[in-house]
Amino acid sequence: MSNGISNFHKETLPNGLRWAALPMPGVDTAAVVIGAKVGAAHEELEVNYGVAHFLEHLFFKGGKRYPKPKEVALAIDRVGGVSNAFTSYLNTHYWVAVPAQHLSVAFDVLEDMMCNATIPAEELERERKVILEEINRYEDDPESVVWYALQESLFGDQPLGGTIIGTRDSIRAMNREGVLSFREKNYHPRNLAIAVAGNVSPEAVAKEVERWFGGWKREDAAEAQPSIDPLQTGETIKAISRSDLAQAHLMVGISVPVGIKDPRAWPLEIAAFALGGSLSSRFFHLIREERGLAYRVSTSFDAYLHVGAFSTYVGTSPENIGEVLSILQNEHASLAEKGISEEEFLTAREALAGRYALRSETTHASANHLAFATLYDLAEQTPHQARERILSVTYSEVQEALKKVEGRSLHLALVSPLSEPQAREIASTTMHG
CATH class of the missing domain: 3.30.830.10 (Metalloenzyme, LuxS/M16 peptidase-like)
Known part of the structure; x- marks a missing residue:
């Protein structure tokens, strides 16, 4: 092969x-x-x-x-x-x-x-x-x-x-x-x-x-099946108070009906990279470079079976929670309609492909990728194949995949020195008006 x-x-x-x-x-x-x-x-x-x-x-x-x-x-x-x-x-x-x-x-x-x-x-x-x-x-x-x-x-x-x-x-x-x-x-x-x-x-x-x-026999055994309900969700806002913290740590995210074997998973990974995967990404620029509201900003797409999570992390001062949330909410609201720009797409696709090229040069990363791909019979068995698949993704595929976020509820998790009622009030006011 x-x-x-x-x-x-x-x-x-x-x-x-x-x-x-x-x-x-x-x-x-x-x-x-x-x-x-x-x-x-x-x-x-x-x-x-x-x-x-x-x-x-x-x-x-x-x-x-x-x-x-x-x-x-x-x-x-x-x-x-x-x-x-x-x-x-x-x-x-x-x-x-x-x-x-x-x-x-x-x-x-x-x-x-x-x-x-x-x-x-x-x-x-x-x-x-x-x-x-x-x-x-x-x-x-x-x-x-x-x-x-x-x-x-x-x-x-x-x-x-x-x-x-x-x-x-x-x-x-x-x-x-x-x-x-x-x-x-x-x-x-x-x-x-x-x-x-x-x-x-x-x-x-x-x-x-x-x-x-070769001599290990278990004729009666079957492959394990995970217990995942893609439709089940929890409360939209989850606030945790930690008085020992100086910074607020927040994550916003949506669940999408796209799992590890869905062809839309790669386009969504490229989109996540464009939004918060590098120093040139949109959220990093809007939140850190333009406004100085955070040190670390990152976005990822994590695919499971039949469902995935599109999420962004920001660490910021408690007084900036509302402003950061407002930026993220507005950007997420426009994703389904506007998606990302073609320039963002081209940069993210090349950068993400490069990450897999780097991964392909280490034995440990290559073997881990290969083991997971073999377990779940993924099309992209090696980091090299993953890189080739990323480079084959088109701009229209990313824009189409981002339509999966339309109508999906934006969830928030917030760990901060604020009391739970304070944090919930800020979050509710910002997210629900």
Whole structure:
């Protein structure tokens, strides 16, 4: 299979596990990513809220060959490698990057984690404390707090409207039986994809995949399905008071019926970049350069399954909340009718394509992209293909995609030193007149 890089290759094992290899001869390393098609959106809020992320941590606590966390870490350190993992709403990735000659070590460690993790009760209790500290860290970061507040506002009382990490109550209530049940349901060959990028050949990757994962059998297992209701929403304005803050952190956003496989997702990503993706973007210019109202301004489009979120973040002084909101509201109101200019489109398209070109030169970013694309069978399997797809988007496609924002309610999340009633009054007055 060709993607402009002639030796890009992917296959599916008889047990249903998919794998892909992207040789990068100009580097000395290789990154191996195991992607699991399960994340926070696959949870049940009343049953196991936060379990996907909790389990991600526990996979590093030891298996059969490396029974202790330190042994897992030492196996990677001794060959000069690095490892980590992350959980999102739709997927969880585990990765190891090593000098290319140690590819087998990366597979060895990852297979022991995926297939042999013992998850001892004492490790679960210890990691429970770690995750509670992680929650503290998130709550100390107002940008994280406001981002999740907007998710709740946009998507309401469902996993997509909650935090990926869970809450203190849900983490304290998590038990080993529930964690093991979640693993049994979601971690099996049909729900995983392995992606390798680096100075490796497809033949070498095929050999390692077959060696370490070819014998893993789970005939009864099916691919996981997330629990996402694209029509569900929360309250339009969500205000959180934090007296320890000097700055107000606000996000406005809309949900749109455009998911990861929708052809309109790329045009909306270009539009988001034009509005707040760089120093030359419209919102950055209007809010920071013209008026000096903020230091950081950013806009993004995040696509999930069958639904996406078009959102903008601004950090500003409390006295500027009304003015910033007024600017953002007026700009959003004109998007469906006027869209973006052709000059904005051309600049954003080239800049966004360039980001993917930069991403394609690192093994870790390439393997992560490849793993997610393989899990969800996306058309753009590699960063190179994504770049080509971006460059193929036309101005009319962006303008047409922006019509999806017409009639969509603008939601606001605000974390500030103001009291909640004060913040709500400013927001309501500005947004509703």
